Amino acid sequence: MKRNKICARGFIGPIGDDLPSLVPLVFALVIFFASFYQALSVYNTTKGRFGLVDEALRISHALLGDRQIDNYAEFSQLCTSVNVRGLNFKAGLVELSDSFAPIDIYSFVNENSRIYKSGDLLFACPQEQTERILRDSTVTVHMLPVSYRDANAKSGTVTRPMLMVVVVWE
């Protein structure tokens, strides 16, 4: 009886007896799940970003072809060969000059700003833009120089450098 009393002194149940040790255990679980959640979100963000970069590379290579665009018909044909699922994109030819100003991607996509126009022909892909880019969209921009055979020069057809700009966003 006396022995039982000694054993029962301070005993507050099977869990209560280990209550102090539960504190570091719970703390450990919180640390583990917090870092796991953080790692998972970094992984998902990075994967999403690489997906955009990969898509931008794929689109620009599809549009560039042999890095020379002869006319609007060729550009249009290359544009129809681009097939993108689940993401939005806009590509266009931009004129190059010595005093080249940075391109505002939002007005480039939403208002066709800076996209080269030859007569009524706008060198944009796709022609009909339904999706708009927002300030909080995740965006990747890919730019590559390309030769364009311009038939509107005084001397006839000349080959001049242009910039192919591809914007991919989600």
Added chain:
Amino acid sequence: MSAQRGQASITDAFFILLIVSVLAITMASVSFTYGRDVERALLSFYSEDYISSTLRVLLESSVPRFVDENLLTADEVDDLLTKMKEDYANTGTFAEDTKILIKRTIDTILSPRAASYDYMLYFWTPKDYPPDPKGMPHGNESDRFIFVYLKISDVGEGNNVERKEYFCEPQIPLKEATNMVLERAPEAAKTRSITTLFTRFVQSSGEIEQKDVVVFTGLIIWHTVGILPGKGSESILTESNLNCKLIS
């Protein structure tokens, strides 16, 4: 006895906390660096892609016949490559007008990156005609730079950046000249050179002979850091390095 059991239990819990903390730190550090190598590889691939496109576009571009004219309004235009070949065939070098047209075209193509990048464009042949009778300083009888254009930023006092343009005539081998830039410039990107075939008219025993000359066109671009150091304590621009002259 029960008190001892409690101590063992809390010690175990602290061990678990320690192990979990180490795991959490490892996981966090791995996640912070995740994809960094892939990102660096993608950036490098993009830079190389940009450079190779630039070179191709440069060599396909048209230029006005006369340097002070505009391409779209000029009465006569030439292909830049044709103009270079025409100059080289007769003199073994490019005329001043052609040099200016090359400079202007490459500056236009690289204008989207001009704000933060410097670059070097070069035309080099492993075997020129006629071979230099004295031999080149590095022992190879006939390899030489035909033309080098260097656009580099000079960072002055108060971090004022001034873009300077040079035509250079390096008297050093290709590898030494390119390594000089690649080793000293941060994140310098270089792509495989484009090979073109030029023709050279050489006078040989009273007759004019036509010789084919292989010419490599290369481009290196790097983040602006100012004038790069060359051999010894000199800058890259000096006679024993790239031997550059400021374009007036």
